Amino acid sequence: MKLPDVAEALTSRFGAGVAGRVEFRGETTLLLQPEALRPVCEFCRDELGFNFLLDISSIDNFEHEPRYEVVYELYSLGNGLHLRLKTTATEDEPEVPTVCDLWPTANWHEREVWDMMGIRFARHPDLRRIIMWDGYPYHPLRKDFPLEGKFSDVPDVAFTEPAPLAGGPFVTAPVKGTTEVREPRARRAGDLPPEQAFIAEP
Amino acid sequence: MSDRDPYAYDSKIEGNIIFTQLDTAINWMRSNSLWPMPMGLACCAIELMAAGAARFDIARFGAEVMRFSPRQADVMIVAGTVTYKMALAVKRIYDQMADPKWVIAMGACASSGGMYRSYAVLQGIDHLIPVDVYVSGCPPRPEALLDGLMRLQKKIMGEHSFLEQKKELLASI
Numbered sequence: 614m615k616l617p618d619v620a621e622a623l624t625s626r627f628g629a630g631v632a633g634r635v636e637f638r639g640e641t642t643l644l645l646q647p648e649a650l651r652p653v654c655e656f657c658r659d660e661l662g663f664n665f666l667l668d669i670s671s672i673d674n675f676e677h678e679p680r681y682e683v684v685y686e687l688y689s690l691g692n693g694l695h696l697r698l699k700t701t702a703t704e705d706e707p708e709v710p711t712v713c714d715l716w717p718t719a720n721w722h723e724r725e726v727w728d729m730m731g732i733r734f735a736r737h738p739d740l741r742r743i744i745m746w747d748g749y750p751y752h753p754l755r756k757d758f759p760l761e762g763k764f765s766d767v768p769d770v771a772f773t774e775p776a777p778l779a780g781g782p783f784v785t786a787p788v789k790g791t792t793e794v795r796e797p798r799a800r801r802a803g804d805l806p807p808e809q810a811f812i813a814e815p
Numbered sequence: 816m817s818d819r820d821p822y823a824y825d826s827k828i829e830g831n832i833i834f835t836q837l838d839t840a841i842n843w844m845r846s847n848s849l850w851p852m853p854m855g856l857a858c859c860a861i862e863l864m865a866a867g868a869a870r871f872d873i874a875r876f877g878a879e880v881m882r883f884s885p886r887q888a889d890v891m892i893v894a895g896t897v898t899y900k901m902a903l904a905v906k907r908i909y910d911q912m913a914d915p916k917w918v919i920a921m922g923a924c925a926s927s928g929g930m931y932r933s934y935a936v937l938q939g940i941d942h943l944i945p946v947d948v949y950v951s952g953c954p955p956r957p958e959a960l961l962d963g964l965m966r967l968q969k970k971i972m973g974e975h976s977f978l979e980q981k982k983e984l985l986a987s988i
Binding site: 753759760762763769770771772775777778783 | 899900902903928930932933934935936938942
């Protein structure tokens with residue numbers, strides 16, 4: 614079985630559940646309606662041999678609706694096929710069904726998406742934060758969360774303070790030059806090129 | 816006894832006795848047996864290990880006894896990026912160390928947050944605990960750490976530990 618056959622099988626079986634299909638450099642991405650996610654995943658695992666969930670990631674399309682996308686990377690070890698599934702979640706109701714019961718590895722991936730992006734997974738057995746600590750009030754990978762962070766305090770566990778960005782963000786410059794020229798510092802649009810802007814200490 | 820150095824120790828005259836100040840003797844002992852608490856949190860810890868290994872040999876300065884219990888350590892070498900998640904653990908370990916104690920902030924991250932100007936990283940361990948020596952570098956070479964250690968030794972040699980303790984004692988009664 615080849616990848617186009619997989620895509621054909623899924624579109625013919627689920628019809629409108631598969632809202633779109635993107636082919637890019639030999640990679641196939643299927644866009645799914647949220648309610649079609651569970652049946653498609655079950656079908657992929659049980660009938661099409663996608664026995665390995667590589668990763669779950671998420672996208673924040675800030676100021677567009679639906680705001681969030683959740684991306685599932687499936688792999689079939691038997692056929693050597695890689696399939697990408699995408700589904701959406703709205704800003705008001707950022708929730709998609711869990712796939713923990715299909716691929717146990719999804720447990721921690723979904724916890725990470727919940728922690729960093731704030732998308733809930735319905736019927737997840739243990740939806741706790743995995744990277745930030747319990748009680749941290751924000752989801753840092755959302756586009757409306759500032760890079761320097763926000764103040765927070767959980768007594769005896771952890772606290773955070775905004776970092777001084779000094780006009781940053783601090784970025785390295787992809788130019789030729791010494792490490793002094795290239796080192797991370799605040800750079801803004803319209804600045805001189807780093808090798809001109811940087812004046813070495815005498 | 817040479818003319819140039821009339822105060823040098825002369826074993827023929829003085830035998831096995833050395834006259835000195837108590838402060839100097841205490842500082843000499845403290846500065847030459849600094850047992851580090853290796854707070855290795857990131858890549859700086861690799862350089863710290865290199866400083867401990869044969870090529871650079873931190874044992875030349877009496878600091879080879881890495882103690883993984885804070886209760887047996889004198890100097891905490893904070894080697895690496897201190898995240899907010901780790902920050903209070905570092906402070907707790909520092910609090911558990913017995914006085915007198917010192918801190919070396921090794922590398923850019925421990926000193927100032929380094930290149931991590933972000934929501935997750937404490938912008939310098941001196942926000943939480945007092946730092947005696949900052950070592951620059953990302954990561955610093957083992958020589959730089961050894962230089963920092965020697966500066967700390969110099970700093971300890973200039974302390975008036977006994978006098979200070981006596982003053983504190985007199986003030987308390």
